[in-house]
Amino acid sequence: MVGAIKDLKGRETRPAELARWFDTGATAATETGAGDDRIEWLRCAPFVVIHLLCFAVILVGFSQTALVVAVGLYLVRMFAITGFYHRYFSHRAFKTSRAFQFVMAVVGSSAIQRGPLWWAAHHRNHHRYSDQPEDLHSPRLKGFWRSHVGWFMTRTGFATRIEYVHDLAQYPELRFLDRFDWMVPVGLVATLYGAGALLQWMAPALGTNGLQLAIWGGCVSTVALYHATYTINSLAHQIGNQRYATGDDSRNNFWLALLTLGEGWHNNHHHYPAAARQGFFWWEIDPTYYGLNVLSWLGVIWDLKPVSAAALARNRVDVPLEGRR
Numbered sequence: 001m002v003g004a005i006k007d008l009k010g011r012e013t014r015p016a017e018l019a020r021w022f023d024t025g026a027t028a029a030t031e032t033g034a035g036d037d038r039i040e041w042l043r044c045a046p047f048v049v050i051h052l053l054c055f056a057v058i059l060v061g062f063s064q065t066a067l068v069v070a071v072g073l074y075l076v077r078m079f080a081i082t083g084f085y086h087r088y089f090s091h092r093a094f095k096t097s098r099a100f101q102f103v104m105a106v107v108g109s110s111a112i113q114r115g116p117l118w119w120a121a122h123h124r125n126h127h128r129y130s131d132q133p134e135d136l137h138s139p140r141l142k143g144f145w146r147s148h149v150g151w152f153m154t155r156t157g158f159a160t161r162i163e164y165v166h167d168l169a170q171y172p173e174l175r176f177l178d179r180f181d182w183m184v185p186v187g188l189v190a191t192l193y194g195a196g197a198l199l200q201w202m203a204p205a206l207g208t209n210g211l212q213l214a215i216w217g218g219c220v221s222t223v224a225l226y227h228a229t230y231t232i233n234s235l236a237h238q239i240g241n242q243r244y245a246t247g248d249d250s251r252n253n254f255w256l257a258l259l260t261l262g263e264g265w266h267n268n269h270h271h272y273p274a275a276a277r278q279g280f281f282w283w284e285i286d287p288t289y290y291g292l293n294v295l296s297w298l299g300v301i302w303d304l305k306p307v308s309a310a311a312l313a314r315n316r317v318d319v320p321l322e323g324r325r
Helices: 014-022 045-060 064-090 098-109 116-128 144-148 172-179 183-202 210-230 254-259 266-271 287-298 309-313
Strands: none
Touching (some): 064 098, 064 116, 064 210, 098 116, 098 172
């Protein structure tokens, strides 16, 4: 890694921000940017552009094929974020092989939410300091927009806190994906464009083309995925019910659980983050957990950590509903 390019006053220059588009290691590992809450607009330009490109649907048009691709990519990548980035890389809620760990990291990277080390490190920091000053996305302390999107646009939010993820940093392939986190997303968009062009040639009745699939699958689907994921940082600490006394504002919210394939049972999760399931009771829908069970039946993951009876009963602040589990 190389040190960041700075001016005479010690501030990072625009070339340094541009360099991080292509190599997150353009910032030295020892530089965390702690306390620098200014938004790096130049570095975040691709994030802004992908939002603006959603308006290109006016130019590329609509087809059922494009819609199916967009929805399918939303579901697959949401599962990758919730099941892989969150429940595996952040909390080690199950075990897998090194090979499938890499597969999970690649699929998770396609969600364009940075690399697995960065994601897991910041999430572990969140659990350690939830709704305290060190929590970068506490809506109680930072407000809605900063907790929803602003926090990761800052210099502090950019750095990968390696001290939280030594268990993951031992794998060179994960460090590579984390450092060059643009490679998988670019590959995805290129694949979408190529697939659309091929369908236009071989199956013109589907009414799609390369640019249409790139916009719907690469931009519209991704932006929807972004903001659904971000609601867990923002809305899931503001709206919903608390079953457990966790010392923070985490809430359970059925609608957010539907939107995020089970992540909306956020108070449950903050109460017992080690579990592979976040819907603790049968009526709490948790599609991610169902998908992880399928992967366990296939033998690619194993040892899914359960929620113990003691954990279910501990620190309840609501009135337990007996016999409904």
